[in-house]
Amino acid sequence: xxxxxxxxxVLVIIALGWLLWxxxxxxxxxxxxxxxxxASIYRDQFADLDADxxxxxxxxxxxxxxxxxxxxxxxxxxxxERKVPATPAKASRTTAVVVAVAVPLLAGLLYWKLGSPxxxxxxxxxxxxxxxxxxxxxxxxxEQLAARLQKEPDNVEGWVILARSYYTMRRFPEAAAAYxxxxxxxxxxxxxxxxxxxxxxxxxxxxxxxxxxxxxNRALKIDPTHWKALAMAGTAAFDRKDYKGAVDYxxxxxxxxxxxxxxxxxxxxxxxxxxxxxxxxxxAPVAQSAAPAIPxxxxxxQTKGPTKGTTATNASVGGTIQLADAIRAKxxxxxxxxxxxxxxxxxxxxxxxxxxxxxELPTKFTLDDSMAPSEMKLSTAASVIVGAxxxxxxxxxxxxxxxxxLSKPVAVGSKDVAITIDRVLP
Numbered sequence: 001x002x003x004x005x006x007x008x009x010v011l012v013i014i015a016l017g018w019l020l021w022x023x024x025x026x027x028x029x030x031x032x033x034x035x036x037x038x039a040s041i042y043r044d045q046f047a048d049l050d051a052d053x054x055x056x057x058x059x060x061x062x063x064x065x066x067x068x069x070x071x072x073x074x075x076x077x078x079x080x081e082r083k084v085p086a087t088p089a090k091a092s093r094t095t096a097v098v099v100a101v102a103v104p105l106l107a108g109l110l111y112w113k114l115g116s117p118x119x120x121x122x123x124x125x126x127x128x129x130x131x132x133x134x135x136x137x138x139x140x141x142x143e144q145l146a147a148r149l150q151k152e153p154d155n156v157e158g159w160v161i162l163a164r165s166y167y168t169m170r171r172f173p174e175a176a177a178a179y180x181x182x183x184x185x186x187x188x189x190x191x192x193x194x195x196x197x198x199x200x201x202x203x204x205x206x207x208x209x210x211x212x213x214x215x216x217n218r219a220l221k222i223d224p225t226h227w228k229a230l231a232m233a234g235t236a237a238f239d240r241k242d243y244k245g246a247v248d249y250x251x252x253x254x255x256x257x258x259x260x261x262x263x264x265x266x267x268x269x270x271x272x273x274x275x276x277x278x279x280x281x282x283x284a285p286v287a288q289s290a291a292p293a294i295p296x297x298x299x300x301x302q303t304k305g306p307t308k309g310t311t312a313t314n315a316s317v318g319g320t321i322q323l324a325d326a327i328r329a330k331x332x333x334x335x336x337x338x339x340x341x342x343x344x345x346x347x348x349x350x351x352x353x354x355x356x357x358x359x360e361l362p363t364k365f366t367l368d369d370s371m372a373p374s375e376m377k378l379s380t381a382a383s384v385i386v387g388a389x390x391x392x393x394x395x396x397x398x399x400x401x402x403x404x405x406l407s408k409p410v411a412v413g414s415k416d417v418a419i420t421i422d423r424v425l426p
Contacts, residue, residue: 142169156185156395157353160373163195172203183215190219191349191376194228201232208236225256234270243278247271251283258382315369315379317341317352317410319417321388322362327403327424333359336391337421341367344383344409351378358390361421383409388419398425 142165149158159182166175179196186192197215201208208216213236219229234249254267272282321339323331335358340350352367367386369377378384390403398404405421 138169142166153181154185154395156182157373159185163199164373167195167199167202170202172199175199176203188222189349190223190226190229193219193222194226194232197232198228208232208239212236225252227253227256230256234274238270238274241277243274244280246274247278247280250274315377315412316366317368317378317384317386317412317417318364318366318415319386319407319419320362320364321405321419321421323358323390323403324405324420324422327422330424331358331390331403331421333357336394337361338389338391339365339367339387340389341378341384341386343381344385349373349376351376351381351384378412381412383411385409386417386419388421389425390421400425 142162145158145162145165149155149162152158159178163175163178163182166172166178176196176199179192179199183189183192183196193215197208197212197219200215201212204210204212212232216229216232216236219226220233223229230249230253234246234253237243237245237249250267250271254264254271257264257267268283275282321337336355337358337360338353338355340353342348342350350373352369352371353373354365354367354371356363367378369379372378385406385408387404387406389398389405391399392401393399402425403421404423404425405419407417407419410417
């Protein structure tokens with residue numbers, strides 16, 4: 001804060017110098033300039049009289065009379081100027097005093113009103129400010145985003161954030177509407193289709209029949225092992241008393257999970273209940289201790305929380321990014337660079353996403369669960385492909401002409417991933 005005050009003081013002094021110097025020197029300067037102008041005029045007139053006398057245009061008597069008249073006028077003007085009171089100089093000095101007081105005072109008041117004085121407080125950190133957001137402020141931020149998307153209807157990242165925000169706020173009809181717009185922009189992404197089905201079902205009192213199930217089937221057609229779609233498909237089958245169908249979906253879901261995953265116990269509990277109701281023998285026991293039984297209808301919701309292959313403590317990936325010299329000329333310093341991590345297999349939906357400018361390259365990066373653009377996070381994957389894309393459109397979705405670099409599959413938790421942006425998307 002001390003450095004800021006010092007710099008601000010110097011700037012105010014410079015500003016005052018520019019303003020006060022003309023005011024303090026105005027009276028003297030105007031008087032001198034007027035004297036110089038008068039002397040120049042009379043000198044020219046005397047020269048004209050001398051020339052007329054030499055040419056014979058004026059007689060000696062006429063020359064003497066005209067010269068005497070000029071001399072009297074010059075003398076009279078000099079006397080008149082000496083009698084002019086010094087009020088203009090006094091007025092200038094008064095104005096200078098007012099300016100000297102007003103400029104720093106007004107600058108301080110304007111900064112206090114429009115600046116950020118609280119930024120100098122060691123207590124006011126960004127984290128503290130985020131924690132101080134109340135529900136009204138959150139609602140306002142979400143509504144501002146919704147208004148912005150009306151002007152930017154193709155902003156995929158914005159629609160993802162809005163849809164997730166609505167869902168978290170339990171505003172399920174609005175979340176479903178946002179996902180509807182999102183799946184129109186990205187029609188073949190199973191994660192988005194499953195999230196859309198989830199939001200739509202929640203808006204219908206958890207009813208998965210009809211449109212939600214159509215969306216689930218679309219997701220499974222694209223990715224037959226999609227965990228969320230399998231969980232919801234099994235729940236829908238159980239609700240309509242198709243217990244064998246529920247067993248089939250949930251066993252496929254269990255097979256897609258690591259054997260040591262905690263969710264396997266939860267899924268097995270639901271499978272055994274469905275098998276019992278279908279008159280089938282129970283599923284083979286798992287090695288770990290059984291998890292508490294839960295109603296099958298809750299299976300879809302329960303599958304949102306577990307991890308797959310990693311834990312939240314190391315659910316991050318980091319490294320370095322650079323731009324290849326061969327294509328450097330194709331990127332502008334202000335172009336946006338999107339850095340993302342997506343599953344090494346299956347869905348291509350990013351598990352983490354952030355952005356920066358080309359001017360910041362080369363740079364280090366870290367992606368973690370806090371950067372997840374959807375319900376799926378880094379902690380749900382064992383290995384990922386990390387990429388960096390220079391977007392020519394300013395949007396995260398790839399487009400022809402974008403510049404991209406991808407890593408080989410790496411384990412979540414890796415800290416030394418090296419990415420070189422070295423190719424142009426066709």
